[in-house]
Amino acid sequence: MKLAEFLHTLVDFSEEELEDILSHFERKEVSKNEILVEQGKICRNLYFVEKGIARNYYLNSDGKEITQLFFGEGRFMSSLESFFQESPSTYYLEILEDSVILSITKEQLDLLFDRYHKMERLGRLLATEMLTKVVHKINAIQFQSARERYDFMLSEYPDITYRVPLGLIASYLGMSQETLSRIRKKKL
Amino acid sequence: MKLAEFLHTLVDFSEEELEDILSHFERKEVSKNEILVEQGKICRNLYFVEKGIARNYYLNSDGKEITQLFFGEGRFMSSLESFFQESPSTYYLEILEDSVILSITKEQLDLLFDRYHKMERLGRLLATEMLTKVVHKINAIQFQSARERYDFMLSEYPDITYRVPLGLIASYLGMSQETLSRIRKKKL
DNA sequence: TCCGCTTTTTGATTTAAGTCAAAAGAAAGA
DNA sequence: TCTTTCTTTTGACTTAAATCAAAAAGCGGA
Numbered sequence: 182m183k184l185a186e187f188l189h190t191l192v193d194f195s196e197e198e199l200e201d202i203l204s205h206f207e208r209k210e211v212s213k214n215e216i217l218v219e220q221g222k223i224c225r226n227l228y229f230v231e232k233g234i235a236r237n238y239y240l241n242s243d244g245k246e247i248t249q250l251f252f253g254e255g256r257f258m259s260s261l262e263s264f265f266q267e268s269p270s271t272y273y274l275e276i277l278e279d280s281v282i283l284s285i286t287k288e289q290l291d292l293l294f295d296r297y298h299k300m301e302r303l304g305r306l307l308a309t310e311m312l313t314k315v316v317h318k319i320n321a322i323q324f325q326s327a328r329e330r331y332d333f334m335l336s337e338y339p340d341i342t343y344r345v346p347l348g349l350i351a352s353y354l355g356m357s358q359e360t361l362s363r364i365r366k367k368k369l
Numbered sequence: 370m371k372l373a374e375f376l377h378t379l380v381d382f383s384e385e386e387l388e389d390i391l392s393h394f395e396r397k398e399v400s401k402n403e404i405l406v407e408q409g410k411i412c413r414n415l416y417f418v419e420k421g422i423a424r425n426y427y428l429n430s431d432g433k434e435i436t437q438l439f440f441g442e443g444r445f446m447s448s449l450e451s452f453f454q455e456s457p458s459t460y461y462l463e464i465l466e467d468s469v470i471l472s473i474t475k476e477q478l479d480l481l482f483d484r485y486h487k488m489e490r491l492g493r494l495l496a497t498e499m500l501t502k503v504v505h506k507i508n509a510i511q512f513q514s515a516r517e518r519y520d521f522m523l524s525e526y527p528d529i530t531y532r533v534p535l536g537l538i539a540s541y542l543g544m545s546q547e548t549l550s551r552i553r554k555k556k557l
Numbered sequence: 558t559c560c561g562c563t564t565t566t567t568g569a570t571t572t573a574a575g576t577c578a579a580a581a582g583a584a585a586g587a
Numbered sequence: 588t589c590t591t592t593c594t595t596t597t598g599a600c601t602t603a604a605a606t607c608a609a610a611a612a613g614c615g616g617a
Contacts, residue, residue, distance in 0.1 A: 239508070247512055249504070262501045294490065301489040302482065308496035313450045315503050316437070320427070322510055323543035324435055327604065347565065355511035357605055362566055515574065535595065545575055550596055 182255035184229050184283055192303045202293055202300065206283040211276045218274035223267055224260035226284040228252075233280020234344060237272040238352070248353040250315075251277075251341050257307060277345050322355055330354040331364050370443035372417050372471055380491045390481055390488065394471040399464045406462035411455055412448035414472040419443075421468020422532060425460040426540070436541040438503075439465075439529050445495060465533050510543055518542040519552050 184206065185199055194202065206229070211217070218224045220239065228235075235252045237260060249272060252258035263270035264287060276282075293300045321333035334342055334354055342350065347365070351358040372394065373387055382390065394417070399405070406412045408427065416423075423440045425448060437460060440446035451458035452475060464470075481488045509521035522530055522542055530538065535553075539546040 241512060245512075247508070249508065261497070261504070265497060265501075294493075298486040298489060301486060301493055305482075305489055305493040305496055308493055308500055309449070309453060312496055312500045312503060313453075315500065315507065316449070319503065319507055319510070320435070320437065322507070324429060324433075324540070346563090352512070358565075359567085359606085360604055363604095366566080534593090546595075547576085547597085548574055551574095554596080 183231065187229075187255050188303065191306050192299050194297075194299060198297060198299065202297075205289040205293060206285045208281065208283050210279070211282050212279050213276060215276045216273055217276065217282075218260045218263070218270050218272065220271065220273050221269050224263040224270045224274070225286055227257060227259045227264055227287070227290060228274075229283040230254055230256050230258060231281040231283060233282070234277045234341060235275060235280065235282075236277055236345070236349060236353075237274045238349075239272050246349075246352060248349050250318075251338060251345065251353065253338065253341055257311075277349075327354070327356045327360050328364055330356065331361065331368075371419065375417075375443050376491065379494050380487050382485075382487060386485060386487065390485075393477040393481060394473045396469065396471050398467070399470050400467050401464060403464045404461055405464065405470075406448045406451070406458050406460065408459065408461050409457050412451040412458045412462070413474055415445060415447045415452055415475070415478060416440075416462075417445050417471040419469040419471060421470070422465045422529060423463060423468065423470075424465055424533070424537060424541075425462045426537075427460045434537075434540060436537050438506075439526060439533065439541065441526065441529055445499075465537075515542070515544045515548050516552055516555075518544065519549065 185203060188194060188199065188202070208231075211233070217226075217228065217235070218237075230252050232254055234254075235258060236248050237250055237252075237258070238246045238248045241247050250258075258274065260270040260272045260274055262268060263272075267287070294304060317337070318333075321330055321337075325333070331354060334350060347361055348358040351361040354361065373391060376382060376387065376390070396419075399421070405414075405416065405423070406425075418440050420442055422442075423446060424436050425438055425440075425446070426434045426436045429435050438446075446462065448458040448460045448462055450456060451460075455475070482492060505525070506521075509518055509525075513521070519542060522538060535549055536546040539549040542549065
């Protein structure tokens with residue numbers, strides 16, 4: 182999904198505004214396994230996934246990778262707190278498939294926020310939308326059995342479920358990969 | 370915490386702007402156990418907790434109450450999706466202590482968003498901040514033992530932990546209240 | 558095409574936390 | 588103050604899911 186279309190679904194920018202906004206983003210192709218943000222470093226960009234999939238994850242106290250969120254096509258992503266507070270990132274941001282990504286720095290973004298009232302609104306709407314999504318995830322995890330959590334995954338990310346390795350999904354859902362494998366088997 | 374102070378920490382409104390904004394809120398005292406939002410009804414207000422504590426919860430498939438979030442002093446609260454989409458609420462919003470609450474309707478709020486660029490920014494900052502908070506909660510729940518989840522509660526809401534019934538905290542943390550009781554005992 | 562590496566599956570065993578039931582303690586109301 | 592009701596604790600037992608270990612399947616590169 183193109184960024185322009187996506188923005189238009191949320192706020193009705195004029196042609197000129199849209200053009201100006203888009204001109205502040207940089208487009209690049211990123212290949213599988215590439216790490217866009219390292220843990221401990223400051224995340225300088227906000228990204229938009231035009232094509233592909235990414236995830237952010239962190240290492241728990243046992244050194245195990247825990248997937249926090251997946252980002253599919255048409256989604257903004259970043260190490261949010263790091264980006265906005267310019268603090269060291271708790272997360273890695275990793276590309277899972279060869280992807281096309283648009284990026285913008287905080288300076289450029291703030292400039293757009295200052296320039297356009299509508300841009301600020303876009304930011305608010307995006308943050309609100311993401312917030313409700315994340316709240317849904319909490320519900321899906323808290324007090325739900327492993328089986329129910331997988332059902333949530335299927336309904337929330339039907340596409341992603343079959344495009345990324347099982348182990349990553351297991352860590353996203355908070356279960357071991359053996360458990361997820363057994364659940365999948367029963368589903369057939 | 371007064372709303373005016375709180376707003377000022379995020380965006381530097383002028384005196385007049387602040388006054389105008391505040392005039393759109395309605396202040397009321399609400400007593401313990403009162404339900405501000407019912408499941409199934411549309412949540413028409415955004416609330417700010419000046420004094421007191423509230424929580425939102427939902428009923429799971431067994432009819433058990435699951436606490437989603439606690440809202441302490443100086444926090445905005447609502448049934449977010451219901452409020453913004455004007456859709457039936459999935460959650461109840463309940464007052465846990467006699468409280469002082471400010472409220473504003475969506476119409477009034479949208480009016481302020483249209484009138485002030487800065488107001489839109491405030492909305493964005495609030496949503497972003499809440500988003501990072503909620504993301505932290507996911508981490509604390511996913512892949513953490515019951516004991517670690519309680520440690521998270523203590524660090525995140527040191528005040529609330531001892532002001533609300535144990536059973537509510539247990540449901541917030543995704544564990545049975547017996548388990549939480551046992552954890553607390555070990556802590557002494 | 559074959560080899561080596563990664564991912565997934567399967568089986569056996571352990572364990573953290575849930576459930577059920579009842580007692581103890583605290584708070585609220587008459 | 589004494590009931591009554593709500594909340595928390597305790598104990599015994601069960602269970603879902605983790606862990607450990609190893610086999611099987613899938614994939615990418617030479």
